[in-house]
Amino acid sequence: MKEIFLTTLRQSATPPTAFRQAAGELSRLLAAEASRLIPTQTIQIQTPLSKATGARLSHRVILTTILRSGLAMLPSFQELFPAAPIGFFGMRRDEKTAIPRLYYQNLPKITRDDWVFLLDPMLATGGSSFLALEILADAGASPSQCVLVSIVAAQPGVDVIRKKFPALKLVMGAIDPSLNDRKFIVPGLGDFGDRYFDTVG
Numbered sequence: 001m002k003e004i005f006l007t008t009l010r011q012s013a014t015p016p017t018a019f020r021q022a023a024g025e026l027s028r029l030l031a032a033e034a035s036r037l038i039p040t041q042t043i044q045i046q047t048p049l050s051k052a053t054g055a056r057l058s059h060r061v062i063l064t065t066i067l068r069s070g071l072a073m074l075p076s077f078q079e080l081f082p083a084a085p086i087g088f089f090g091m092r093r094d095e096k097t098a099i100p101r102l103y104y105q106n107l108p109k110i111t112r113d114d115w116v117f118l119l120d121p122m123l124a125t126g127g128s129s130f131l132a133l134e135i136l137a138d139a140g141a142s143p144s145q146c147v148l149v150s151i152v153a154a155q156p157g158v159d160v161i162r163k164k165f166p167a168l169k170l171v172m173g174a175i176d177p178s179l180n181d182r183k184f185i186v187p188g189l190g191d192f193g194d195r196y197f198d199t200v201g
Helices: 002-010 016-035 075-079 127-138 154-163 192-197
Strands: 042-044 051-057 060-065 086-093 102-107 117-118 146-154 169-176
Touching: 002 016, 002 117, 002 146, 002 169, 016 075, 016 146, 016 169, 016 192, 060 075, 060 127, 075 117, 086 127, 117 127, 127 146, 127 154, 146 154, 154 169
Parallel strands: 060 086, 060 117, 117 146, 146 169
Antiparallel strands: 042 051, 086 102
16 A cells, blocks of 8 residues: 555645645554554453453654654654654755755653654655754654654665664655755655645745
């Protein structure tokens, strides 16, 4: 199913309504995939008929997202982790240099024991996620318990992130081979935010 939703997202003829639906469905799949990385502990429970063995998460989950595109992924992760605190990064990429500029951040208190998900639909150069991960590490997050989740990533961006944060977990819908001269992912799907929110960049 992942490939089917990706196909819908990639097609230039896909209208905003279908794009949003596919983004939501793919985000649910990625949320389920990412959740399997979190350790669980065995517990004993009582069913209506007898005792049984169950499981629960061993750690608190924190959701963080890069505005604005990351908002598209957030509802699917909230469905899976309804009690998770949520943090936000506001960043804008310079169109000439492709260097991200942080203009806003609001994070919950983070400890080394927490598992932190960073939602960034398009990992191109890796600059925005790189900056967010540095801030998360400074705020107390353990890189080995951080999960970067993207719908589409470019291999150059993945390489940048892996080099700096080798213990980081990555969950990707697809990894495309390259970037064009405007630092857009190729083949990619265009500007995710503009297509999702039906705006002009």
